[in-house]
Amino acid sequence: MNKEYLRDEMLRMSGVNPKKCMKCGKCSATCPAYDEMEYHPHQFVSMVEKGDIEPLMKSESLYRCLTCFACVDRCPRGVEPAKLIEAVRLSVIRQQGANRLKADDVPAKLDDDMPQQAIVSAFRKYSK
Amino acid sequence: MKFSYFPGCTLKNKAKDLDIYARRSAEVLGITLEEIENWQCCGGVFSTAKDEVATKLSSVRALKEAKSKDQPLVSVCSACHNVIKQTNHAIQTDKEFADKVNRYMAEEPYNGETQVYHYLEMLRDVAGFDAVKAKVVNPLKGKKIAAYYGCLLLRPNSVMKMDDPENPKIMEDLIKAMGADAVVYANRNECCGGYVSFESPELAKKKSLAVVENAKAAGAEMIITACPLCKYNLIKNGADIPVVYFTELLAEALGVKEDTNE
Ligand code: SF4
Numbered sequence A: 001m002n003k004e005y006l007r008d009e010m011l012r013m014s015g016v017n018p019k020k021c022m023k024c025g026k027c028s029a030t031c032p033a034y035d036e037m038e039y040h041p042h043q044f045v046s047m048v049e050k051g052d053i054e055p056l057m058k059s060e061s062l063y064r065c066l067t068c069f070a071c072v073d074r075c076p077r078g079v080e081p082a083k084l085i086e087a088v089r090l091s092v093i094r095q096q097g098a099n100r101l102k103a104d105d106v107p108a109k110l111d112d113d114m115p116q117q118a119i120v121s122a123f124r125k126y127s128k
Numbered sequence B: 001m002k003f004s005y006f007p008g009c010t011l012k013n014k015a016k017d018l019d020i021y022a023r024r025s026a027e028v029l030g031i032t033l034e035e036i037e038n039w040q041c042c043g044g045v046f047s048t049a050k051d052e053v054a055t056k057l058s059s060v061r062a063l064k065e066a067k068s069k070d071q072p073l074v075s076v077c078s079a080c081h082n083v084i085k086q087t088n089h090a091i092q093t094d095k096e097f098a099d100k101v102n103r104y105m106a107e108e109p110y111n112g113e114t115q116v117y118h119y120l121e122m123l124r125d126v127a128g129f130d131a132v133k134a135k136v137v138n139p140l141k142g143k144k145i146a147a148y149y150g151c152l153l154l155r156p157n158s159v160m161k162m163d164d165p166e167n168p169k170i171m172e173d174l175i176k177a178m179g180a181d182a183v184v185y186a187n188r189n190e191c192c193g194g195y196v197s198f199e200s201p202e203l204a205k206k207k208s209l210a211v212v213e214n215a216k217a218a219g220a221e222m223i224i225t226a227c228p229l230c231k232y233n234l235i236k237n238g239a240d241i242p243v244v245y246f247t248e249l250l251a252e253a254l255g256v257k258e259d260t261n262e
């Protein structure tokens, strides 16, 4: 897909301006999912800015972000990296047949104590 | 004072305790919780994408219902509160989003008029912790209790505005009002892993255990939370001290914990 088109889409969906980033790395330093990510929050910011979105769309990192908003609150420049991760993730799972979590997968993951909140949240993040 | 109350899906099921003790304690404090009629699940997490509209409508309908009664809206679950408050904020600050939302609203439009409270804020700002303290009949003397905030109550701070997101004290103040000792520890505002227990149970385990270990190292004998998913993650991943809802402890302190089988 056209790089510029993809970049503009991500910026439109997220409302983020990656040019504000001063590359300090604090977002990634504070990210609780850092160890499990191939691309870290600061890389989402710089790669979206360059239009390198296709590698992000293919990355498992999309499903490791916890939406904890630590990177949002702790970025000294108000860049809000999590909003870019959300935009890239949505642009993947909005495609036909691209749901990460399918209803049929759910029963195997349930246990007696699991709150409904876990299931609805997982569906919000992993399925359309 | 009367509030429109949004319980949420989990409080009607796996987290009944969070709901029942909240209702009972409110009664003692002279606050009336009127459950919103026909409320629908908030969805658990707020999407920050500006073009996600349909998934936010259940929150908008609840907010609109509260507005029609001229009441503030309150919820106890951290996730419901986070989603509803962020949705309200999006309507107040993003005209295009508000316009899209209102195409789904019959009759009157909704423009973010309702005031949104978390139950803890209601205790602090409406009842007042001094009034809570005055109503305590079973002071939890000598108990060392760690408040676990997680992420949803505090962040994003520009919207949630509950407390200092890096050094909160609202739950510690409640613990003190109940007569117990508040244990302060570094991980109290770090994530437990949340819904990632679906994708990567190992990641959730690491994050949850870090919270428990850190609280214990600071001397905690018990952890309190407002979030069913935090509670689940901490217990499932091996917490060896009790993890309970803050409302349960509040009901105990206020002397209304008995008689839970409604
Ligand atoms: S919101 Fe996602 S990317 Fe940002 S700190 Fe939390 S887990 Fe990391």
Ligand code: SF4
Residues within 6 Å of the ligand: A020, A021, A022, A023, A024, A025, A026, A027, A028, A041, A042, A045, A074, A075, A076, A077, A078, A079, A080, A081
């Ligand atoms: S914390 Fe903010 S300014 Fe620093 S690298 Fe991350 S996005 Fe850029």
